Amino acid sequence: MYACTLDDYLGWEEGLIRKKVAELAGVSEATVSRVLNGAGTVKDETAKRVVDAAKQLGYVPSALAQRFALRRSGNLGVILPLLPKVNLFSTYYFSEVLSGIGVTAKQRGYDLLLLFREADEPRDYANLFRTQKIDGCIILGAQDVPTEREALAELKEGQHPFCLVNQRFEGEAFNTVDADQRMGSRHAARHLLQQGFRKICFLNGPAEYSNSLDRLKGYQQALIEAQVTFQAEHVLIGNYSRKSGYQQAVKVAELIRSGDVDAVIAANDRMAIGLMQGLKELGIRVGEDVALVGCDDSDVSRMTEPPLTSIRVPFYEVGCEAASRLLDMMTETEPSSPFEVKLPVKLIERASSKTTRTTTT
Amino acid sequence: MYACTLDDYLGWEEGLIRKKVAELAGVSEATVSRVLNGAGTVKDETAKRVVDAAKQLGYVPSALAQRFALRRSGNLGVILPLLPKVNLFSTYYFSEVLSGIGVTAKQRGYDLLLLFREADEPRDYANLFRTQKIDGCIILGAQDVPTEREALAELKEGQHPFCLVNQRFEGEAFNTVDADQRMGSRHAARHLLQQGFRKICFLNGPAEYSNSLDRLKGYQQALIEAQVTFQAEHVLIGNYSRKSGYQQAVKVAELIRSGDVDAVIAANDRMAIGLMQGLKELGIRVGEDVALVGCDDSDVSRMTEPPLTSIRVPFYEVGCEAASRLLDMMTETEPSSPFEVKLPVKLIERASSKTTRTTTT
DNA sequence: ATGAAAGCGCTAACAG
DNA sequence: CTGTTAGCGCTTTCAT
Numbered sequence: 001m002y003a004c005t006l007d008d009y010l011g012w013e014e015g016l017i018r019k020k021v022a023e024l025a026g027v028s029e030a031t032v033s034r035v036l037n038g039a040g041t042v043k044d045e046t047a048k049r050v051v052d053a054a055k056q057l058g059y060v061p062s063a064l065a066q067r068f069a070l071r072r073s074g075n076l077g078v079i080l081p082l083l084p085k086v087n088l089f090s091t092y093y094f095s096e097v098l099s100g101i102g103v104t105a106k107q108r109g110y111d112l113l114l115l116f117r118e119a120d121e122p123r124d125y126a127n128l129f130r131t132q133k134i135d136g137c138i139i140l141g142a143q144d145v146p147t148e149r150e151a152l153a154e155l156k157e158g159q160h161p162f163c164l165v166n167q168r169f170e171g172e173a174f175n176t177v178d179a180d181q182r183m184g185s186r187h188a189a190r191h192l193l194q195q196g197f198r199k200i201c202f203l204n205g206p207a208e209y210s211n212s213l214d215r216l217k218g219y220q221q222a223l224i225e226a227q228v229t230f231q232a233e234h235v236l237i238g239n240y241s242r243k244s245g246y247q248q249a250v251k252v253a254e255l256i257r258s259g260d261v262d263a264v265i266a267a268n269d270r271m272a273i274g275l276m277q278g279l280k281e282l283g284i285r286v287g288e289d290v291a292l293v294g295c296d297d298s299d300v301s302r303m304t305e306p307p308l309t310s311i312r313v314p315f316y317e318v319g320c321e322a323a324s325r326l327l328d329m330m331t332e333t334e335p336s337s338p339f340e341v342k343l344p345v346k347l348i349e350r351a352s353s354k355t356t357r358t359t360t361t
Numbered sequence: 362m363y364a365c366t367l368d369d370y371l372g373w374e375e376g377l378i379r380k381k382v383a384e385l386a387g388v389s390e391a392t393v394s395r396v397l398n399g400a401g402t403v404k405d406e407t408a409k410r411v412v413d414a415a416k417q418l419g420y421v422p423s424a425l426a427q428r429f430a431l432r433r434s435g436n437l438g439v440i441l442p443l444l445p446k447v448n449l450f451s452t453y454y455f456s457e458v459l460s461g462i463g464v465t466a467k468q469r470g471y472d473l474l475l476l477f478r479e480a481d482e483p484r485d486y487a488n489l490f491r492t493q494k495i496d497g498c499i500i501l502g503a504q505d506v507p508t509e510r511e512a513l514a515e516l517k518e519g520q521h522p523f524c525l526v527n528q529r530f531e532g533e534a535f536n537t538v539d540a541d542q543r544m545g546s547r548h549a550a551r552h553l554l555q556q557g558f559r560k561i562c563f564l565n566g567p568a569e570y571s572n573s574l575d576r577l578k579g580y581q582q583a584l585i586e587a588q589v590t591f592q593a594e595h596v597l598i599g600n601y602s603r604k605s606g607y608q609q610a611v612k613v614a615e616l617i618r619s620g621d622v623d624a625v626i627a628a629n630d631r632m633a634i635g636l637m638q639g640l641k642e643l644g645i646r647v648g649e650d651v652a653l654v655g656c657d658d659s660d661v662s663r664m665t666e667p668p669l670t671s672i673r674v675p676f677y678e679v680g681c682e683a684a685s686r687l688l689d690m691m692t693e694t695e696p697s698s699p700f701e702v703k704l705p706v707k708l709i710e711r712a713s714s715k716t717t718r719t720t721t722t
Numbered sequence: 723a724t725g726a727a728a729g730c731g732c733t734a735a736c737a738g
Numbered sequence: 739c740t741g742t743t744a745g746c747g748c749t750t751t752c753a754t
Contacts, residue, residue: 027725030726031724063492064434067425084677102475103477112476132423132426280666299661390731404739430733
């Protein structure tokens, strides 16, 4: 439209369109602004003239100038770890959360600024606010390590609105949206217990992720509820990568062969799948010799053989919720109290956790 | 730092920091600007004083104001289809490309603005430039449909720098970075032919994606080179989803049973996996009764049983290349000619394409 | 209901 | 080498 305007071919400067619109509508530039923002009070008839003139000349206000004048970037920052090569996180997880955030932000007139955090890079989140690149931010893949805590404390200190996704920090009242991982692994363990498994091993992720601790707690809780004694040596640790699951297979295989273990819960699908492959190579059949449950219900859980029982987490909704809450907080005038949301999860039963056996040994 | 400054507690306005810095360093505000941008010529000694003063007061220039003054947003837009629910694209693909773009943009001082395109939404890419939200953009998941061609033509008409990833438009000289899909499926077909398979079926994606056509051509070319007659009924069409692969299994099974087909190439891994599952349910074993090759070498190709032979595409590098070329183009003064880059792919042989049979029927 | 004018924080001539 | 000054395009009082 703009490119085809007659005036455009006459060669006048870009910067003068606004004035042209005002002239064409027979009003001042201030009124053009008022109309296009729906702000102030303008007579319907003049408003119409302005809108028409703008359309005719193909005028669209510069978001850049608007935001500068308003001293708001209009951007919601999303900080996330660099994914490729290091496949500790599932791309499924990020895609879903990101989509949720994106759709919500868009609905509310915010743009998404994607900020990759490289592994070695200092976490200077506050600077993003100082430079006015973002008005608020959502942090994915945060870890409970000192540098992260410092960076977040600095954000809070500076009154910068931010929200963590899937990571809580003990002792700090940060805004958080999380899935109820504890309930998830509790369900998983219960599901196995109900089928008669009693020797359940737990392949967890690193303690830097609060999710790992939550899952462990849920597992322990279920055992206690079923009056099964918790055994520390039934807890193994991986790093959420497929490889780490694969490597633990040796250990798990031993436990199975010695009769110490008859079922396994893995803290995510990637490790579950690695474990499955490792066990298979060692001659142990998942779904027959041992039951297995994963976490995340990523798209690969349907693709394994046998299909993997898993905990479905509403990642898309987690993203929506985080963005929505954060934006609320950003648009409110009086400071609201920090939120800590937990979304429900669901056990999806598939063949990997259903053996024909009803009891063990 | 800023939050802890002594002056801060004295309650002066945010907006005056810059002046304070200038005063503290005993220079004008213009010199502060010069120093912080490394522009102009400033005596080393004064520069040092300015840097110190800025550090001491915790002053960081506002990117928002800078960009406004420079009339450049500093943003690289990335347009991509909304992923969740409709799983036609692999999240792996997007994560990799996006990471490549992100890292490259960051190195060159650009920020990434993520723009989700909802399915029903009009493709008004040009407006993003008019509003000065972005200075250039990369388009992922574009399709060869009239509305897309129009939107892109408008961009080109307006001289807006943009680059397509993994999609070319016949007859248009748009900037493109693509993988050599044609060579990929040619390799795939050759690989099968070399092992004695002669009845190779091709499960392709929709024609709206140039990749689909490229892959088909490579497949046909390999057949011709091996003097095997191409048969139109050996080409099936899915929509790149796992489900569509699954659904085609019935048809493929028939072809296999009737002895018309002994190997299959699927245009992506998702369909290959769906097909694999479908065939399995129909009692046909991939890697034994039929050979199968996928495309993308996504992370799931290693997780199937048997592992899936696939075409590895350097998606991360595709992202880097697209961003890099586009940024070059944006920073050059004289208009350069359009580029059309094709990155090499590689066949990754796994068990799904290696049967013990050496010939057929 | 509308116009005039002051600024948002920074850059970039242009002087000196 | 450095200070002065005039904008960048928009919003927003403050008058009228």
